[in-house]
Amino acid sequence: MVSMLVVPLFLGVLQVGLFLYVRNTITAAASEGAHYASVINREPGDGEARTRELIDGVVRNELIDSVEGQATDVDGQPGVLVVVKAHMPPLGLWGPGISFTVEGHAVKETGE
16 A cells, blocks of 8 residues: 555656756757857857767657757857757656757857
């Protein structure tokens, strides 16, 4: 009877921990990808490729829905934005999955 309470609680804590790990890993990769693309002579596509490279092997590819790099404006300065859309499936057999989006921003370097 106690296991009916403890097992779902344990699985819930495990799911939250796994979600936080995946989200933080993807956020760090998106930020690093944006910084990589912000260097002179690099394009947003380079940041997108760098983000994918950082995510590969750390997070299952099936969890990543899309990675997009684009030029943007960061506080009035030219910048780079890398957006990663991903999802987490439910750990057990019940419950909905969680979709989430993370972004990485960086100010573009200029040759001045």
